[in-house]
Amino acid sequence: MSDALVIAELSEDGKLKKSTLHAITLAQRALPALGGSFSILVLGAAATAAAAELTGFGAAKVLVCDDAAFAKYTAEQFAPTVAAVGKGFGLLVATATTFGKDLLPRVAAKLDAAYAGDCAGVAVEGGKVVYKRPMFAGNVFGYCTLSTPIQVVTARQSEFDAAAPSGGASPVESVAKAAPSAAAARVEFVSLEAVKSARPELGDASVIVSGGRALKEKFMEVLEPLADALGAALGASRAAVDAGYAPGDFQVGQTGKIVAPKLYFAVGISGAIQHIAGMKGSKVIVAINKDPDAPIFQLADYGLVADLFTAVPALVAELKKRA
């Protein structure tokens, strides 16, 4: 029998990130194979408020390590403590945000554990946990088992629902900070330039409006009114980001953010394999493209062959008529 440990993610200002709740769901689904319970580990400077928020999800314990050294995230600072606490568990889980993808493989190496990244599902077969992983830009699902005593995984946020509060009050316990590794003294956090936006985060948004290379310098001018009308988050293709029309963290795709909103607009995006990998799980897909043969149309529930520079403003006007 073994237990699972969920690694919580906090924002820059110490607030609990909702992404954490998706990792809890993965842990809960793996429990039948582990036979134990799950706990949550919160690392931060002034992390008690975040820890308190996590007491209502049915965890055996909420473990907190409150230390000034955790004010700014670096994997070198975090990994020793996560590994020291994680040693007592059979499964370590975080969500596959850039935080989880940076930290957990490093923790895995410290524990000599095998790692399955960006899992889209877990199943319990023959007493073992089988992890379902998207590979080849989402064109293949591989099902794998990990044979090390400790297993480390990250959960693809769009594939696991956020855990719902189950009531109860998990006990909060302090844990000690582990001695830092030599590497920690050789890395310095310089800055985090956050893209400020009043819009929902891509990972949490129920509607996303994404634009491609075709938007040119008019990316924001054309798409913001549509996003405003729909209360949507903004996304982009790699080509739009590379060209500087949209910031890097807008990128949706195999190597950007993986999203699955209820409604996704692909505007002036051709539909390359790498882009599709990041949005094909969306419930309804709308494509606006002037090329009737653009591959994105094969995927779209509603394809509109049109010049986006006239179609998008017309769409905004039509939506406003209804509102």
Next chain:
Amino acid sequence: MKVLVALKRVADPDNANKVKISSGNDSVDTAGLEWKTNPFDEYALEAALRLTENGKTPKKREGEVVVVTLAPKEGETMLRAALATGADRAIRIEATDADLDGRLVAYALKSIVDAEKPDLVLLGKQAVDGDSNQVGQRLAELLDWPMATFAATIKEEDGALLVGREVDGGVSTLRVKLPAVVTVDLRIVAPTSVYSKLTAAEAGFKHGDGVRFAPLPAIMAAKKKPLDVKALADVAAGNQLATKYVKFERPAQRAGGAKVKDVAELVEKLASVSKVI
């Protein structure tokens, strides 16, 4: 500066939708697809070349670039291409993808680092076949070196690198003292993403956009550059494979393809058929 770059060959990523699954569902079949260098690894190599040259005289290398792969013999085509674009030496560790997981690759690379003692190891952020995204982070931990993952910019300072990383919500900047491990993201090959100490002072200098191509004479000359071959058992320090793929499957295809004639019909369908607005 001496840079070690890890290169993986992958089945043509632009045709990843043509990957097949064997009849027993127990392996992935990439037959018919061309082998390419993992794009992120090509970018890592380009970053290594930029860091080890003075932008004014790109042919003169200020340091050494060593490329390494874990691959079968055919993987040497990729290594020769890397040598042709400017790498100095190559190492191939004999292995097939079925012999490997991220944990083993990291152990093998650690042995190479112990022997080669580079100042910097550059890797791709992920291999786009397995989409695993773990080797760089693991290697950094095994070496107890600092790391900067998902690098979009690198600037060399005295004994350190200033690295801009693409993270959720923005750009995070770290300063890592050398030796260090850096994994690169897409934007690392933009014209002003990477500056060595030598070029940083030269205000206004820009690199080309994307990765460079090898001129024909360099392709010929690359055939004579050193390429060492090692056995996996000699570098994996007794470690065994710990990830087992028990089954592969194709995801369900979306039933898309419908068109609407204008925005009025689109809005009408979204509201009354799909009920999403």
